[in-house]
Amino acid sequence: MSADTPLMPIPGKIDPVPTKRGAPARADGKVNLVGLPKAQVREALLAAGMAEKQAKLRSKQIWHWIYNRGAMSFEEMTDIAKAQRPWLEDHFTIERPEVVEAQVSEDGTRKWLLRTHDSHDFEMVFIPDADRGTLCVSSQVGCTLNCSFCHTGTMRLVRNLEPSEIVGQVMLARDALGEWPSRPEGRMLTNIVMMGMGEPLYNFDNVSQALHIVMDGEGLGLSKRRITLSTSGVVPMIEKCGDEIGVNLAVSLHAVRKDVRDEIVPLNRKYGIEELLEACAAYPGANNARRITFEYVMLKDKNDSDEDARELVRLIRHYKLPAKVNLIPFNPWPGAGYECSDPERIKSFSNIVFEGGISAPVRTPRGRDIDAACGQLKTAAEKKSRAERDREAAAQAD
Numbered sequence: 228m229s230a231d232t233p234l235m236p237i238p239g240k241i242d243p244v245p246t247k248r249g250a251p252a253r254a255d256g257k258v259n260l261v262g263l264p265k266a267q268v269r270e271a272l273l274a275a276g277m278a279e280k281q282a283k284l285r286s287k288q289i290w291h292w293i294y295n296r297g298a299m300s301f302e303e304m305t306d307i308a309k310a311q312r313p314w315l316e317d318h319f320t321i322e323r324p325e326v327v328e329a330q331v332s333e334d335g336t337r338k339w340l341l342r343t344h345d346s347h348d349f350e351m352v353f354i355p356d357a358d359r360g361t362l363c364v365s366s367q368v369g370c371t372l373n374c375s376f377c378h379t380g381t382m383r384l385v386r387n388l389e390p391s392e393i394v395g396q397v398m399l400a401r402d403a404l405g406e407w408p409s410r411p412e413g414r415m416l417t418n419i420v421m422m423g424m425g426e427p428l429y430n431f432d433n434v435s436q437a438l439h440i441v442m443d444g445e446g447l448g449l450s451k452r453r454i455t456l457s458t459s460g461v462v463p464m465i466e467k468c469g470d471e472i473g474v475n476l477a478v479s480l481h482a483v484r485k486d487v488r489d490e491i492v493p494l495n496r497k498y499g500i501e502e503l504l505e506a507c508a509a510y511p512g513a514n515n516a517r518r519i520t521f522e523y524v525m526l527k528d529k530n531d532s533d534e535d536a537r538e539l540v541r542l543i544r545h546y547k548l549p550a551k552v553n554l555i556p557f558n559p560w561p562g563a564g565y566e567c568s569d570p571e572r573i574k575s576f577s578n579i580v581f582e583g584g585i586s587a588p589v590r591t592p593r594g595r596d597i598d599a600a601c602g603q604l605k606t607a608a609e610k611k612s613r614a615e616r617d618r619e620a621a622a623q624a625d
């Protein structure tokens with residue numbers, strides 16, 4: 228880990244305050260144009276001294292090269308005057324995160340270990356299927372929340388990912404899959420899920436800026452219907468997410484009783500199940516054709532009884548939710564205090580939900596052999612123990 232980014236204390240276990248934890252300026256002083264809306268590219272060109280009329284045209288051309296053609300340097304931009312390209316190279320860069328390692332699972336799932344320019348590591352995963360390919364994108368390095376069954380939750384939050392680092396993940400996947408120039412048909416990468424490391428609604432502005440570039444027809448051109456954002460339940464941001472980003476919503480519900488959800492998704496102590504489901508019922512854009520996905524991790528003897536399944540059906544009906552349920556077999560990791568429910572238990576749970584009129588497929592775990600499955604992502608930043616943090620706080624107070 229680099230010491231470049233000022234590290235911040237963990238504000239609280241249940242509801243950490245999402246303060247700005249941005250990246251430091253690049254060491255070489257250049258501005259990365261990846262992740263900037265077209266108007267901001269124009270402003271950056273103006274700020275560097277380009278004339279106004281030029282900046283307007285060039286920003287359009289540069290955007291096209293970055294997002295349609297996948298250009299990695301200004302040298303490739305053949306419709307920009309040759310003499311101007313070195314000037315652009317001097318002031319700007321077109322940078323994706325660095326690929327530290329790429330792994331491929333037996334089942335074709337791919338995982339990349341990525342590094343930010345200030346040396347923080349995070350991961351992204353690509354899951355190929357017969358009829359689609361889904362990229363699982365990270366929004367933060369680490370996570371402030373502490374869901375007890377999630378490996379990422381054992382990391383501390385290092386920092387929010389910048390828009391460039393979020394869009395950059397999609398661009399890296401396109402690089403690896405050979406999918407430039409962008410085209411509407413015949414892609415392998417068809418879907419995006421914000422289900423990698425971190426809580427996307429605690430990095431709302433950067434996630435929003437990045438997804439707008441991903442969804443822009445002149446950007447990466449992926450429809451909002453093919454993008455899903457997963458939240459552990461940051462209730463005050465849910466409506467804003469629907470209004471301003473408009474992607475599909477997935478909610479990590481995982482339990483239907485307060486005591487259990489308090490334990491496994493501690494954010495529940497701040498925003499309870501009822502409040503959360505009310506926010507889901509009001510989610511802009513949700514309807515029977517565009518359902519909200521409720522993720523439910525199957526933990527043995529914790530949340531997997533028939534009674535739990537019936538309560539889940541009751542809640543979904545009570546709040547009149549256009550819902551589908553995704554049952555996720557728990558993916559183990561070293562030191563996790565849980566086991567996955569037995570297959571028969573999962574089947575029984577799924578049947579009850581299904582008979583309640585709600586689709587409840589059991590997800591096949593993908594990429595477990597390379598630790599790429601849900602909840603297995605984790606890089607080096609350990610969360611400090613409460614005792615360690617208390618000691619540090621005491622030392623600072625002295």
Ligand code: SAH
Pocket residue numbers: 374376377378421422423424425426427457458459478479522524555556557558559560601602603
């Ligand atoms: N922070 C967001 C998105 C990332 S997690 C959220 O919590 O929704 C993506 C999904 O994987 C979430 O539903 C999460 O609860 C689930 N998950 C976490 N750890 C898991 C594990 N060990 N096994 C299976 N699913 C897990």
Ligand code: SF4
Pocket residue numbers: 370371372373374377378379380381423424425426459479
């Ligand atoms: Fe964070 Fe999501 Fe893991 Fe919870 S499940 S610790 S919110 S990444």
